[in-house]
Amino acid sequence: MSSLHFSILVAMARNRVIGKDNKLPWHLPPDLKHFKALTMGRPIIMGRKTYESIGRPLPGRTNVIITRQNNYRISGAVVVNSIDAALKVCKNSDDADADGEGFIIGGAELYRQTLELCQRIYITELQQDFAGDTFFPEFNVDEWLEIAREKHCSDDKDHLEYHFVVLEHKARHLT
Numbered sequence: 001m002s003s004l005h006f007s008i009l010v011a012m013a014r015n016r017v018i019g020k021d022n023k024l025p026w027h028l029p030p031d032l033k034h035f036k037a038l039t040m041g042r043p044i045i046m047g048r049k050t051y052e053s054i055g056r057p058l059p060g061r062t063n064v065i066i067t068r069q070n071n072y073r074i075s076g077a078v079v080v081n082s083i084d085a086a087l088k089v090c091k092n093s094d095d096a097d098a099d100g101e102g103f104i105i106g107g108a109e110l111y112r113q114t115l116e117l118c119q120r121i122y123i124t125e126l127q128q129d130f131a132g133d134t135f136f137p138e139f140n141v142d143e144w145l146e147i148a149r150e151k152h153c154s155d156d157k158d159h160l161e162y163h164f165v166v167l168e169h170k171a172r173h174l175t
């Protein structure tokens with residue numbers, strides 16, 4: 001089994017909104033590119049609702065879906081019934097050899113349960129509020145060190161300002 005470490009990957013509005021009606025509340029293609037670049041060839045773990053929001057397994061990555069249902073099957077993804085089982089699948093996957101990083105890609109329920117075990121959080125911070133019904137959980141920012149921040153603005157009519165931010169946990173060091 002490899003010594004994979006796990007990171008959270010999220011796009012969040014200024015008011016912590018991450019979703020609305022089981023969809024992303026914004027259209028931001030550069031963030032989807034960023035997501036793809038980070039996760040390609042690496043294992044990704046998602047809640048069942050996030051999987052249904054995406055609608056298909058993402059190619060080139062081991063897709064792990066967590067549900068409490070017993071008969072949930074998706075061709076092209078591994079379905080498990082607990083966080084522990086998801087972590088184990090990732091550690092044993094072929095992708096685990098890439099560079100030792102696996103990603104928790106949402107949604108809020110999954111983030112809430114995995115913040116405690118992740119070493120990094122990759123946040124796309126949208127610099128404005130959005131209406132929504134799903135929020136990134138509050139966490140103690142003092143436990144985290146900001147190690148990168150890249151500022152961008154969308155080149156469409158919305159001129160949406162967004163930052164790619166990386167936080168590293170101060171105590172849970174990368175090995």
Ligand SMILES: NC(=O)c1ccc[n+]([C@@H]2O[C@H](COP(=O)([O-])OP(=O)(O)OC[C@H]3O[C@@H](n4cnc5c(N)ncnc54)[C@H](OP(=O)(O)O)[C@@H]3O)[C@@H](O)[C@H]2O)c1
Nearest residue numbers: 010011019022023047048049050067068106107108109110
């Ligand atoms: N902005 C972003 O970066 C981002 C990323 C991802 C998602 N989202 C948004 O977030 C929303 C979905 O988030 P959500 O919090 O509602 O749902 P979610 O976390 O995606 O999925 C929740 C489901 O996961 C399963 N689950 C959760 N914890 C489990 C556990 N410990 N053991 C077994 N199964 C478990 C359950 O599935 P069952 O009900 O099948 O048992 C639960 O209903 C959507 O709006 C989506 O668009 C946003």
